[in-house]
Amino acid sequence: MTDDVMIDLQQVSKIYRGQRVPAVENVSMTIRRGEIVVLVGPSGCGKTTTMKMINRLIEPSSGRILLDGSDVATLDANALRRRIGYVIQQVGLFPHMTVATNVGLVPKMLGWDRRRIDERVDELLHLVGLDPGQFRNRLPRQLSGGQQQRVGVARALAADPPVMLMDEPFGATDPLTRDRLQNEFLRLQEKLRKTIVFVTHDFDEAIKMGTRIAVLGERSRIRQFDTPERLLANPADSTVARFIGAGASLKQLNLRRVAAIDWTEVPLVRVDESPTQVLRRLDEAKQSAVLTVDGEGRPLRWVTARALEPSQVTLDGVGDPVTVVDPQATLRDALDAMLAASSGSAVVVDDRGRYRGVLTIDDLMRAIHEMRTSQRESDRPVAEATHQRSAASNGAVVSDGRGRR
Amino acid sequence: MSATTAPAPEQTAVLPPTRWRRLRRHLAMPVVLTAVLLATYLWVGTRDLDDIERRSLNADYLLRVTKQHLTLTAVTTVLVVVIAIGGGILLTRPALRWITPIATALANVGQATPAIGLLVLLSIWLGIGFSTALIGLVAYGVLPVLRNTIVGIDQVDRHLIEAGRGIGMSPLAVLVRIELPLAVPVILAGVRTALVLAVGVATLATFINAGGLGGLIVTGIKLQRETVLVVGAVLTAVLALALDWLGGVISDLLRPRGLD
Numbered sequence: 001m002t003d004d005v006m007i008d009l010q011q012v013s014k015i016y017r018g019q020r021v022p023a024v025e026n027v028s029m030t031i032r033r034g035e036i037v038v039l040v041g042p043s044g045c046g047k048t049t050t051m052k053m054i055n056r057l058i059e060p061s062s063g064r065i066l067l068d069g070s071d072v073a074t075l076d077a078n079a080l081r082r083r084i085g086y087v088i089q090q091v092g093l094f095p096h097m098t099v100a101t102n103v104g105l106v107p108k109m110l111g112w113d114r115r116r117i118d119e120r121v122d123e124l125l126h127l128v129g130l131d132p133g134q135f136r137n138r139l140p141r142q143l144s145g146g147q148q149q150r151v152g153v154a155r156a157l158a159a160d161p162p163v164m165l166m167d168e169p170f171g172a173t174d175p176l177t178r179d180r181l182q183n184e185f186l187r188l189q190e191k192l193r194k195t196i197v198f199v200t201h202d203f204d205e206a207i208k209m210g211t212r213i214a215v216l217g218e219r220s221r222i223r224q225f226d227t228p229e230r231l232l233a234n235p236a237d238s239t240v241a242r243f244i245g246a247g248a249s250l251k252q253l254n255l256r257r258v259a260a261i262d263w264t265e266v267p268l269v270r271v272d273e274s275p276t277q278v279l280r281r282l283d284e285a286k287q288s289a290v291l292t293v294d295g296e297g298r299p300l301r302w303v304t305a306r307a308l309e310p311s312q313v314t315l316d317g318v319g320d321p322v323t324v325v326d327p328q329a330t331l332r333d334a335l336d337a338m339l340a341a342s343s344g345s346a347v348v349v350d351d352r353g354r355y356r357g358v359l360t361i362d363d364l365m366r367a368i369h370e371m372r373t374s375q376r377e378s379d380r381p382v383a384e385a386t387h388q389r390s391a392a393s394n395g396a397v398v399s400d401g402r403g404r405r
Numbered sequence: 406m407s408a409t410t411a412p413a414p415e416q417t418a419v420l421p422p423t424r425w426r427r428l429r430r431h432l433a434m435p436v437v438l439t440a441v442l443l444a445t446y447l448w449v450g451t452r453d454l455d456d457i458e459r460r461s462l463n464a465d466y467l468l469r470v471t472k473q474h475l476t477l478t479a480v481t482t483v484l485v486v487v488i489a490i491g492g493g494i495l496l497t498r499p500a501l502r503w504i505t506p507i508a509t510a511l512a513n514v515g516q517a518t519p520a521i522g523l524l525v526l527l528s529i530w531l532g533i534g535f536s537t538a539l540i541g542l543v544a545y546g547v548l549p550v551l552r553n554t555i556v557g558i559d560q561v562d563r564h565l566i567e568a569g570r571g572i573g574m575s576p577l578a579v580l581v582r583i584e585l586p587l588a589v590p591v592i593l594a595g596v597r598t599a600l601v602l603a604v605g606v607a608t609l610a611t612f613i614n615a616g617g618l619g620g621l622i623v624t625g626i627k628l629q630r631e632t633v634l635v636v637g638a639v640l641t642a643v644l645a646l647a648l649d650w651l652g653g654v655i656s657d658l659l660r661p662r663g664l665d
Contacts, residue, residue, distance in 0.1 A: 057571060082573035092568025096586050096661035106572050139663035155572065165571075 005066075006163060006195040007031040007054060012063035014049055022061070023049050025219040033162075034193040038210035040200055042243070046220030047199045051165050054197060055084045067163065082106050085156030085164035085194070089171040091148045093140040099125070099151050100136040106158045124154040129184060146177040153185065157192070166198045170205070179333070182208055203244060207232070207254045208330070215240050228255060252371050258334050259327035261367040263348055263357035266291050271300055271315050275308045278315065291347065292319060297354040299324065299347040324349045325359060331367060334359055428657055434650040438643050445639045452632050461624055461633045471640060473616035474607055477535070478648070481542040481603045486596060489547045493554025493592075494580065509552065516548040520606045528613040538607070538615035545606055546599040553595025557588030586661045593659065597652035604645040608637075618644070 014024040024046045031037045039047040052058040056077045065072045093102050104117040122132040128150040170178040206213045207228045214225040224236035235241035267285040271292045292300045301319035323341040325334045345360040496505045524541040531537045569579040608619035618641045625634025
């Protein structure tokens with residue numbers, strides 16, 4: 001065993017009393033420091049049981065679990081759990097305690113003094129994107145579902161545990177909120193580098209979140225344990241393939257980033273230029289629309305010849321709103337954004353919101369086509385995909401142009 | 406969050422009513438009870454009282470039996486709370502789960518036996534007096550509190566308990582910081598029921614010479630003195646309502662924030 005290993009499951013089994021069939025049978029798995037390992041499988045396959053044996057909410061019937069080299073069975077269970085962040089789907093915030101009390105529970109049990117706890121709570125709320133001044137003294141029921149889960153994550157991070165267990169943490173939120181929480185969490189993880197065991201039944205979520213994915217079958221037996229790229233390219237058997245579902249190549253939309261494919265250039269017109277400039281630029285470029293940008297180069301609106309009327313003197317407020325995407329967004333995010341805005345294109349902007357190019361639906365189609373062709377050819381995409389993966393956890397961010405002005 | 410994230414379209418609930426606003430609805434009851442007592446006093450004043458009536462309807466005697474009644478009720482309530490809440494907590498621990506049906510059945514027997522029968526049987530066994538009455542009243546009052554304690558703790562969301570254990574709280578910490586505070590409203594509802602029951606049943610204590618307001622009622626019936634009977638009945642009713650009111654106030658004060 002190397003120093004690289006954070007969690008080591010050695011032939012772990014769990015047989016519940018009064019049952020003959022084990023819930024978990026002979027699972028061995030090593031989880032490396034700083035990676036997100038996703039346990040994915042159909043409901044009732046024992047993935048949650050497997051996870052809960054790590055923090056001893058469930059005691060294994062046989063086998064050993066090593067955490068950072070020491071057998072968890074030899075440690076005090078309560079002390080062990082205070083060193084392992086724990087996030088569940090139902091969030092489990094205590095309704096009669098304020099956000100600050102909830103977040104500060106573990107530090108308090110660890111005997112931190114009040115000042116240090118208060119500072120830590122504020123720091124954590126900042127980290128998960130909640131303004132401490134506004135949220136510290138709220139009660140859980142005064143928060144939306146997404147805000148509650150952010151507080152749940154903050155509570156799990158409170159004592160800076162090296163390991164986190166997350167049981168379908170974003171499963172109870174609506175798709176939009178879930179996407180945002182996933183992206184935020186990946187960005188957080190980029191900084192925090194925790195070792196995370198993440199349970200889900202949603203394969204798309206597994207692809208998006210996992211450094212490695214363990215596809216579990218009945219009794220939590222590992223059918224395949226590999227990176228998302230290799231899993232998609234080479235499912236180990238027909239069960240895994242069926243679980244991945246139809247269109248494995250389309251699922252690669254969750255892996256590829258906007259930055260990794262070719263974009264289109266469009267003519268730009270500064271918003272303080274005259275409408276006649278627009279017509280000239282359209283004519284030169286032989287395109288149907290130009291993009292107006294502000295003085296900083298940030299995209300404002302799409303302007304077509306039809307949108308211009310002779311009476312107009314300036315371009316301010318003329319045209320249709322734009323959809324923007326971050327280069328780090330996945331192709332899936334970009335497609336979703338386009339569909340949501342019923343728009344055939346999205347403007348790619350840098351981290352300061354400045355124009356970098358335009359991603360059209362045709363660019364996307366071309367990328368999808370390439371992925372499907374290359375998958376049919378061989379296992380070749382692995383190396384390339386792994387490379388993209390390093391940029392992947394940067395967090396994909398999509399928003400529409402209206403929110404930006 | 407990063408500058409490129411769209412503003413969260415998330416809404417938050419309105420602020421909860423303050424504790425004092427919750428207490429406002431308790432203001433009427435004391436006024437009504439005072440009015441009833443005053444009316445009874447004035448009504449008694451208009452009646453010509455004979456010797457027998459005067460022996461019952463004087464301040465000394467009334468205060469004494471009211472005090473006896475209150476003492477009996479108070480001690481009963483304290484014992485019931487200790488026994489039933491303690492028992493309820495024990496019976497909801499996983500290790501003792503299997504006893505729960507037996508204990509509830511036993512408490513049901515205590516409740517189902519007619520109180521007067523229970524008191525008389527006990528007095529044959531233990532002799533008459535205060536402590537016998539007390540045992541009877543406690544046996545009678547345990548069930549609602551025990552049942553509500555069990556229900557109150559059971560209705561706490563399992564996920565909260567799991568979350569508490571998951572972040573490293575000990576079983577005791579989970580009980581004290583999560584289960585009990587969240588069960589308080591249900592437990593106190595049981596205590597209120599037991600309290601009111603105790604006031605009513607304590608009127609029977611007079612049959613085994615344990616005093617209380619029951620004495621007035623029995624005198625009124627036996628000697629056909631309507632005034633005495635009415636005063637006894639009114640005082641008992643007012644006492645029961647006053648204690649129920651007090652229970653309501655207390656349970657609103659103790660109700661944890663974030664639940665209503």
